Amino acid sequence: MHQRWPSRLWIVRHGESAGNVAAEAAHGASLARIDIAERDVDVPLSARGTHQADSVGRWFADQPKGARPEIVLASPYLRARQTADRIRAAGGLSPGAPASHIDERLRERELGILDRLTRTGVEQLHPEQAAMRRRLGKFYHRPPSGESWCDVILRLRSALDTVSLHYPERRVLIVAHQVVVLCLRYLIEDMTEAQILGIDAEGDVANCSVTEYALRPSGDGAGHLALDRYNFVAPITEGGATVTSEPDANVAAR
16 A cells, blocks of 8 residues: 655754744733734744754754655744754755755744734733633634634645655654644644643643654554654753743734
């Protein structure tokens, strides 16, 4: 039977960004708005985020050449592209790996009118949305002009179909965002709403943490992706970088 999955799949959240830093400051001060000038797509890595990305790149580089990623798919957001570029520059990819493929389906969740608002800001400026979110839950709540988790999952179903069509039995690295990491777990592991929200409630996905799947045999002969590790931060600490898990700058009410 034709194998449809990569032999190895890594999903890495981008390194700490300037937006993460601003979001942490706003939440800590109970401010309504997150103070950052750029569009979310243009927010760069912070200095600490570049160190994290370099550390993960060196961790990949320490793997045998035949075990490193050979295909890279990245969100179009600057912080994800910079993370992928720094992993490559550190020697973290297989020799001859092509340039990163930018895939808009891997972008951050869009929050529409709640963009750049903290939980305090949502409660103050859009109390009707705060109430609706409490009633529907974060999985199904779609802010005006924004996306629910389900909307993100719908586009990620398509992205996974592309991976299975073009990269079976290859080693694939995806560089994206916190919600994308969680929603890919939901899809790959065939989870329920309660299961993935339970994982989310346990803590944020750390910046530049590694989530890794390996191809395992299954009864139908097609194989399946099995989780080897989730939110793995040893590459960051071993590289001398600081582990951070700040919310993204557009995540209003996680």
